[in-house]
Amino acid sequence: MEVKAAPLGFKNASTGPRSRIRSRHISLRAEPLRHYFFAVSPDPILSLDLPGITKVKSGKVREVFDLGDSLLFVATDRISAFDCVMPNGIPRKGEVLTQISHFWFDQTESWLPNHRLLKTEDPLPDRLKPFASILDGRSMIVRKTQPLPIECVVRGYLSGSGWKEYRKSGSVCGIALPPGLVESSELPEPIFTPATKAESGHDENISFEQAVQLTGPAVAQQARDLSLRLYRFARDYARTRGIIIADTKFEFGLVDGQLILIDEVLTPDSSRFWPAEHYAAGRGQPSFDKQFVRDHLETLDWDKTPPAPALPADIVAKTQAKYLEAYRLLTGKPL
Numbered sequence: 001m002e003v004k005a006a007p008l009g010f011k012n013a014s015t016g017p018r019s020r021i022r023s024r025h026i027s028l029r030a031e032p033l034r035h036y037f038f039a040v041s042p043d044p045i046l047s048l049d050l051p052g053i054t055k056v057k058s059g060k061v062r063e064v065f066d067l068g069d070s071l072l073f074v075a076t077d078r079i080s081a082f083d084c085v086m087p088n089g090i091p092r093k094g095e096v097l098t099q100i101s102h103f104w105f106d107q108t109e110s111w112l113p114n115h116r117l118l119k120t121e122d123p124l125p126d127r128l129k130p131f132a133s134i135l136d137g138r139s140m141i142v143r144k145t146q147p148l149p150i151e152c153v154v155r156g157y158l159s160g161s162g163w164k165e166y167r168k169s170g171s172v173c174g175i176a177l178p179p180g181l182v183e184s185s186e187l188p189e190p191i192f193t194p195a196t197k198a199e200s201g202h203d204e205n206i207s208f209e210q211a212v213q214l215t216g217p218a219v220a221q222q223a224r225d226l227s228l229r230l231y232r233f234a235r236d237y238a239r240t241r242g243i244i245i246a247d248t249k250f251e252f253g254l255v256d257g258q259l260i261l262i263d264e265v266l267t268p269d270s271s272r273f274w275p276a277e278h279y280a281a282g283r284g285q286p287s288f289d290k291q292f293v294r295d296h297l298e299t300l301d302w303d304k305t306p307p308a309p310a311l312p313a314d315i316v317a318k319t320q321a322k323y324l325e326a327y328r329l330l331t332g333k334p335l
């Protein structure tokens with residue numbers, strides 16, 4: 001369904017509660033100018049086009065545009081569960097994800113260069129100003145890089161595919177671990193478990209040696225060391241704020257032969273966030289952000305293949321509250 005954005009005034013001129021579900025596809029093509037100035041609306045943004053600006057990719061959650069000498073990432077409000085994108089979204093989720101990445105870039109840029117060209121408080125370039133009401137808060141302008149062909153996964157706890165593999169073989173991605181660990185155990189040390197970047201389907205875990213073959217030894221070692229350092233830093237910080245970052249995925253890109261941190265960073269979409277207060281090893285953990293969605297979907301007799309059923313309003317509202325809470329806990333201020 002394509003719903004035109006309401007020609008409202010500005011930020012606080014919303015027409016209803018934030019939790020109301022109605023999706024917007026934002027296409028500004030051939031729209032009169034007044035349509036550019038709608039409010040930050042309660043409706044989730046599920047997709048968007050920016051006339052005159054080339055979209056280069058539509059990911060599960062983000063839309064990527066080519067600005068010539070830079071890239072524009074826009075996080076939509078799409079949410080996926082059980083590997084399926086839900087038909088409706090979580091209003092403001094894209095804003096939360098983008099602002100969490102900004103937060104980590106702020107925390108780490110003194111020792112790790114990243115792809116960010118504009119900070120969250122910087123004004124948009126003139127050509128993007130007509131789209132400010134959509135882009136504000138949920139977009140990031142970044143340097144174009146040559147991304148490494150590996151995903152830099154770091155695991156600090158035993159969960160998901162890592163737990164499955166450990167149960168079978170006592171190792172994770174070929175890294176031997178001590179016996180006696182249980183599901184969700186914290187590992188003695190975080191481990192680097194790279195994966196290939198599959199365009200479709202699942203990324204495949206690879207050994208460090210295979211990563212070396214793909215990137216060369218110096219780059220692979222640097223990516224591993226930076227990933228581990230970054231994870232440790234974020235894990236320790238988040239723990240003091242009530243969030244366990246069980247594992248996460250980083251990406252690095254090359255610019256003029258230098259490795260920089262790219263993509264989204266330490267968000268609930270690229271990591272497993274667990275509520276620290278409910279943590280106990282020996283069982284699976286609730287997800288900080290997606291548990292209401294998962295629990296709800298488990299009550300249906302949906303076979304977890306697309307199309308996914310729409311999420312009811314109360315699940316959307318509770319999930320939105322979790323995303324906003326994650327932001328507030330991490331940064332110490334509300335969004």
Ligand SMILES: Nc1ncnc2c1ncn2[C@@H]1O[C@H](COP(=O)(O)OP(=O)(O)O)[C@@H](O)[C@H]1O
Binds near residue numbers: 057064142145
């Ligand atoms: N600075 C950058 N330069 C080049 N490519 C980048 C940069 N930052 C991120 N990317 C790439 O953008 C893509 C984002 O797509 P994807 O992860 O599929 O989106 P989503 O997270 O919405 O699923 C990734 O392939 C990532 O490698």
Ligand SMILES: [Mg+2]
Binds near residue numbers: 059
């Ligand atoms: Mg991604």
